[in-house]
Amino acid sequence: MEKKWWHDKVAYQIYPKSFMDSNGDGIGDLQGIISRLDYLKDLGVDILWLSPIYKSPLADEGYDISDYYAIDPRFGSMQDMEELIAEAKKRGMTVLMDLVVNHCSDEHEWFKKACEDPDGQYGKYFYLRDKDPEGKLPTNWRSYFGGPCWDELPGTDKLYLHVFHRKQPDLNWENPQLREEVYKNIRWWMEKGIGGFRIDAIINIKKPAVFHDYPADRDDGLSSVDNMLMEAEGIGEFLGEMRDKAFAPYDAFTVGEVFNEKEGDLPLFIGENGYFSTMFDFSVELYGRSGKGWFDMKRIDIDAFRNCMFGAHEKIGDIGFYSTIIENHDEPRGASRLLSDEIRCDASKKALAAVYFLRRGLPFIYQGQEIGMENKKIRSVQELDDISSIDSYEVARRAGLTNEEALETITFHSRDNARTPMQWSDEEHAGFTTGDPWLRENPNYRQINVQEQLGREDSVLSYYKKLIALRKDPAYKDTFVYGDFVPAEDCGHNVIAYLRKSKEQTILVAGNFGAQDVSLKLPRGADGSAFKGGKLLLDNGKEAYAEDGRLHLAGFAAAVVLLEA
Ligand code: GLC
Numbered sequence: 001m002e003k004k005w006w007h008d009k010v011a012y013q014i015y016p017k018s019f020m021d022s023n024g025d026g027i028g029d030l031q032g033i034i035s036r037l038d039y040l041k042d043l044g045v046d047i048l049w050l051s052p053i054y055k056s057p058l059a060d061e062g063y064d065i066s067d068y069y070a071i072d073p074r075f076g077s078m079q080d081m082e083e084l085i086a087e088a089k090k091r092g093m094t095v096l097m098d099l100v101v102n103h104c105s106d107e108h109e110w111f112k113k114a115c116e117d118p119d120g121q122y123g124k125y126f127y128l129r130d131k132d133p134e135g136k137l138p139t140n141w142r143s144y145f146g147g148p149c150w151d152e153l154p155g156t157d158k159l160y161l162h163v164f165h166r167k168q169p170d171l172n173w174e175n176p177q178l179r180e181e182v183y184k185n186i187r188w189w190m191e192k193g194i195g196g197f198r199i200d201a202i203i204n205i206k207k208p209a210v211f212h213d214y215p216a217d218r219d220d221g222l223s224s225v226d227n228m229l230m231e232a233e234g235i236g237e238f239l240g241e242m243r244d245k246a247f248a249p250y251d252a253f254t255v256g257e258v259f260n261e262k263e264g265d266l267p268l269f270i271g272e273n274g275y276f277s278t279m280f281d282f283s284v285e286l287y288g289r290s291g292k293g294w295f296d297m298k299r300i301d302i303d304a305f306r307n308c309m310f311g312a313h314e315k316i317g318d319i320g321f322y323s324t325i326i327e328n329h330d331e332p333r334g335a336s337r338l339l340s341d342e343i344r345c346d347a348s349k350k351a352l353a354a355v356y357f358l359r360r361g362l363p364f365i366y367q368g369q370e371i372g373m374e375n376k377k378i379r380s381v382q383e384l385d386d387i388s389s390i391d392s393y394e395v396a397r398r399a400g401l402t403n404e405e406a407l408e409t410i411t412f413h414s415r416d417n418a419r420t421p422m423q424w425s426d427e428e429h430a431g432f433t434t435g436d437p438w439l440r441e442n443p444n445y446r447q448i449n450v451q452e453q454l455g456r457e458d459s460v461l462s463y464y465k466k467l468i469a470l471r472k473d474p475a476y477k478d479t480f481v482y483g484d485f486v487p488a489e490d491c492g493h494n495v496i497a498y499l500r501k502s503k504e505q506t507i508l509v510a511g512n513f514g515a516q517d518v519s520l521k522l523p524r525g526a527d528g529s530a531f532k533g534g535k536l537l538l539d540n541g542k543e544a545y546a547e548d549g550r551l552h553l554a555g556f557a558a559a560v561v562l563l564e565a
């Protein structure tokens with residue numbers, strides 16, 4: 001495999017609206033981010049992915065862009081952005097923008113022009129259809145955020161397609177002129193000195209040649225967008241073109257948000273000369289999904305998490321590099337989702353960190369994950385900001401759940417959990433703002449915050465720092481970055497263990513997510529001889545040692561062990 005500059009790096013996702021507010025308006029901003037660059041540097045991260053900060057009505061919190069060339073004034077100015085890029089660079093860090101080009105905002109000038117003249121050139125930037133006199137919609141596709149995918153093009157007798165929210169009209173990628181606009185924008189940002197992009201919802205850009213209905217899958221008479229995506233052929237032509245015309249000339253780093261790629265497509269997406277540098281492993285996020293809605297999702301436990309992880313590595317082998325996560329701005333907090341109430345503690349949070357972080361792939365940390373932030377208790381539907389949570393709540397109610405039941409299950413999965421203000425300190429509003437935060441903070445900030453954990457040797461934050469340093473340690477780096485991923489044979493209930501193997505080294509990574517002590521058989525070396533013990537490279541404060549061919553882990557212990565014959 002050809003070595004790339006980003007292979008041995010660590011990435012960090014910033015959700016700007018909730019990261020740090022510099023001017024007291026309750027909204028995080030670019031100056032806020034700049035003020036925390038030293039914190040991020042000290043943590044050891046190299047790549048900063050910013051969720052969207054472009055001009056936007058924020059209907060979907062910035063994933064609805066009204067000007068791809070401007071910063072939303074709530075986040076700052078273009079000058080602030082340039083300062084951020086420069087300040088990051090000074091510290092050896094690089095910034096990724098979020099590329100949201102499946103759709104724009106209905107407040108984008110292209111859309112306004114399409115409304116004025118649907119038959120003109122901007123009409124062709126979107127998917128428009130004539131309104132049917134009987135009111136029948138062109139297709140029965142259900143948008144991701146609920147309701148049909150079609151809405152009236154204001155002031156016209158046409159409809160437009162939106163697979164996400166009504167305020168996010170889909171861009172017509174079949175139109176070469178639109179594609180050139182996208183590439184131009186990518187190049188413009190690369191010229192500004194960013195390192196590349198995280199690529200939003202990209203699988204949706206290709207629609208089937210013929211639009212038609214699919215069998216309804218709920219009693220709203222609509223069908224999931226997944227059906228149309230499955231039928232769409234030929235996304236590779238667009239993605240290959242984007243790579244060649246926009247990314248390759250700058251050697252841009254790109255990470256795809258790819259759900260539902262087709263069987264066998266991995267090499268095309270992230271293999272040698274793939275469309276992207278890497279893409280997220282979403283096997284956990286896909287686990288337990290239900291066609292009925294969030295309320296019907298199955299919760300994941302440690303054993304299922306282990307199966308997801310092992311399955312993903314079996315699928316990818318050495319085709320390429322996944323980007324690995326336990327949470328992001330669209331998901332509940334990893335510590336709440338993957339660790340049930342009975343097993344959630346600082347030690348198990350550290351164990352979770354170790355087992356996901358030392359996988360083969362590029363680790364992403366989502367803001368606040370490094371201090372073990374958790375889901376917040378959402379007490380009423382009025383408290384919800386996220387449009388998809390609100391829709392999912394209504395779906396649950398229509399399916400017959402009581403208010404309490406619907407709230408309990410929807411708020412567990414709500415995207416708002418990840419979007420509460422970053423917990424910097426135990427001061428009012430978690431030190432995030434001196435004003436009124438746009439989204440209520442998690443009241444547990446009094447216990448869980450950066451300030452409290454910074455100097456404390458046994459904090460979750462200190463553990464993340466050690467993990468990052470370990471992955472970068474020249475003595476082991478090659479094994480952590482390029483070594484094979486081999487599941488340990490002997491994983492029992494609540495245990496996750498695997499090996500990272502290079503020619504020279506075998507490193508065992510293991511976490512015990514139960515309260516009981518466990519003991520695992522150490523694997524055999526390449527020559528068939530048993531490993532007898534090993535050197536403990538990192539523990540999490542709970543007893544762990546390798547001896548007589550076995551690894552002993554106390555309850556909630558995690559260990560990284562360099563095995564020795
Ligand atoms: C992606 C984003 C999500 C957004 C959606 C539509 O999934 O991560 O936050 O709502 O795309 O842009």
Ligand code: CA
Pocket residue numbers: 021022023024025026027028029074
């Ligand atoms: Ca602000």
